[in-house]
Amino acid sequence: MSSRPESPERGLHEPEEAALVQACRAGDAQALERFYRAHVDRVTRVIGRLVGPTPDLEDLVQATFIETLHSFARFRGEASLSTWVIRIGVHVARHHLRRGVRRQAGLGLVPAADDATPAEAGADARLDDHRVAQRVHVLLDRLSPAKRIAFLLYVIEGYSVEEVAALTGAGRAATKSRIWFARREVLELARRDPLLRELAAEDEEKK
């Protein structure tokens, strides 16, 4: 399980981080590789969880790191390098979601909530975490990108409201409201979804 994310408000205390940024700005290949290797896992995980299972994940991670290249000059060290990269990743994910890209893969595996019955969904189907995530993201596609991102950063990634606000560039009140409304909508959709209902029933039986 992912550990608790660090606070985005943490300042740039470590001189080596400042030196790394400086070297990356200058285009030092070794520094860039070190920077990339230090952050690629986290960036991949956060973007993947925000947009859901998608064949575009690699492109989105690449877009994030290319964007950091353009932005090193504007890195002021107010947040940690890690938080700064994640903020750019969140921006890239939001851009991707705003394009209205809907997942193609997965819709064929799991019928839409409105036109499926539990029987059709396949009582024998074993939904692993990946497929459940896929299904949840099909439901999340119905939310606005802003609400979806705030909700996932708060609930799935475990950031605080203030941290989500800082990562998304929104106010605290707006962030809180987005999380609250998104949770209402997601729970309502999850309750109505035949596949997820079936899953819940299976889990209840096991307990």
Add this chain to the structure above:
Amino acid sequence: MAFKCLQTEELLTAALSGRASEAERLLLEEHLEGCAACRETRAAFEPLRRTRRWEPDLSDAGRGRVLRALLLAAAAPEAREPARSAWGGWGTVAVAAVFAFAILGLFVPAWRRAAVPEAVVPRDPVAAANARDRMRPGPDGKVTLEGAVVELAPDTEALWRAASRTIELRRGAVVVEVSPNTLRGLRVTTPSFSTKVLGTRFRVDLGGVATESGLVRVFAADDRLLAEVGPGQRWREVGSAGPRTATSPRPRVEDRQREPRPSPRSRPADRTGRKGSRG
């Protein structure tokens, strides 16, 4: 402390994301044991708990590809720190607004006369997703897209699918320059292969690909990665001496191979993609 059902969602969220204290968790469990409605709420949270367990990841090859693209982009200084006007964004917006109003003032009468639109935007989302326009270059032979400029060779036939940002090349050749500042990739497909790029300049004809800057990935019809073509490198299909028509027999994937230049993957020295190697 009396527990109210209204608190359940908040506490379940806190428990899910690891924020709930031990005392809060115990309180919640105790309440859930006696409240069927709240147990239903907990069941609705279960998919989220599983989603949290899901760890998206890239393959080793994918990580390598992204790193190579990053290093290649870094090798182009203009891509690293794009020039920004001292006037900042607002100055540009103000000038653009003045020009926009001026142009609107000049052309509104003519625009009103031209009541028949050139193209009807389909309302059906499926039709919209499949909509494609024939690419018609301007006098300079170029077509400007969002984040990209496409130069069409004479007698080129190409279609543009805006929804998927794909150029379908049917005849001739295109030189594509995708801005390093855009977050949107672009695909060029031919009858036998396709390319996928982000922040690069390259040429495609029906027989192959030549990259000037950046990194171009070439895929087979079944989406299998065939090659990564770095700056100054070319990839062509075996037996393809030059541009062919779209009606040529479709070559088998097994017949394809890179030209003598080795792939960036097999040339660690190229990983930095230094500017000197650009074509």
